Amino acid sequence: WPSIYVGIDVIVNQETPPHLDKVSAPSLLDLLVSLGTHAQFHVSDLSSIFGYQPGTMIYLAGKLLHHSAPKWEKGERIALA
Numbered sequence: 001w002p003s004i005y006v007g008i009d010v011i012v013n014q015e016t017p018p019h020l021d022k023v024s025a026p027s028l029l030d031l032l033v034s035l036g037t038h039a040q041f042h043v044s045d046l047s048s049i050f051g052y053q054p055g056t057m058i059y060l061a062g063k064l065l066h067h068s069a070p071k072w073e074k075g076e077r078i079a080l081a
Helices: none
Strands: 010-012 016-019 030-034 040-043 048-051 057-060 067-069 078-080
Antiparallel strands (some): 040 048, 040 067
């Protein structure tokens, strides 16, 4: 289907350490969608922690802000990024 995004990553049951997105453009926002039983999404450059429950959508300047999805206790974790 037509999309403004260059690619889509499907992330399943992975802890994501703090990082910057290498291929993102600094002037564009990345879209992250939670489909599993996530608990939290961290943006360390903002000293912020957000709820990341199923259906949550986060727009983020991923090339500019360090972000992560830490360990979770139980369930399946699925995200589209």
